[in-house]
Amino acid sequence: MTNLSLQPMRVLVTRPQPQADNLANAIRAQGGFALTLPLLDICPLPESQPLRDCLQQLDQYHKIIAISVPAVEYGMNMIENWWPQRPVGIDWYAIGEATANALQQQGITANARSGGVDSEALLALTDFQQVNGQRILIIKGKNGRDKLKSTLTERGATVENLVVYERVCPDYPAGYLPQQLSAHRIHVIVATSSQIVNNLQSLLNHHPDADNLKQLTLIVPSQRVAEDARACGFNHIAISEGAGTPEVLDTLARLSDTVS
Structure with missing residues (x-):
């Protein structure tokens, strides 16, 4: 796992709890900003x-x-x-x-x-x-x-x-997800399964800014999930070497030098 600073990163963590908090805390420990908004309940x-x-x-x-x-x-x-x-x-x-x-x-x-x-x-x-x-x-x-x-x-x-x-999928109010993405200036979303990607699409659909929000970078754990994300209209996708916290942190570190 990398020790590089994630200070420029503003990340939405969508995995279920308690995994969401575990990942978010790890991102914060390396200097990044992390917002938890689970898009799956188990x-x-x-x-x-x-x-x-x-x-x-x-x-x-x-x-x-x-x-x-x-x-x-x-x-x-x-x-x-x-x-x-x-x-x-x-x-x-x-x-x-x-x-x-x-x-x-x-x-x-x-x-x-x-x-x-x-x-x-x-x-x-x-x-x-x-x-x-x-x-x-x-x-x-x-x-x-x-x-x-x-x-x-x-x-x-x-x-x-x-x-x-x-x-x-948790029952969020209409427009809540786009509002949170904008209010917290998120530019990276961690989506660790195809179902999370599908729920993400559903919560963005019909929002006036949906097309722009789908230009945010998605971190996914495999080529299969990446293909599902592209089918949902997401164009900027980074594939990590797995869904675990170390793999996601490494992928964020690789992305961090592209963020001003």
């Missing part, structure tokens, strides 16, 4: 019968994949209700270093692709090349990408989803 889902069926059969899975930090938080709470002692002999995997760290805090050592923050990175692991006949569980949020399940199914695995949370 809400746990109640137990359903399909969810209970997955939990009861947890010991039948060869591999378990956690998609995100909320997947670990809410998924492990549910698992512990059914399995005070977790079944052994299961290989655990995580998308991204933050998710792997969250599992480590639960006492689980997870495999993760170094530097990889999406499904494609995980699917490139050697462990997922030959999965014919294996049973795999994916702990995830509602309406997330289905790339993992579809690809692993094509490779011969039996794959189930354990859906433990949903992402919703």
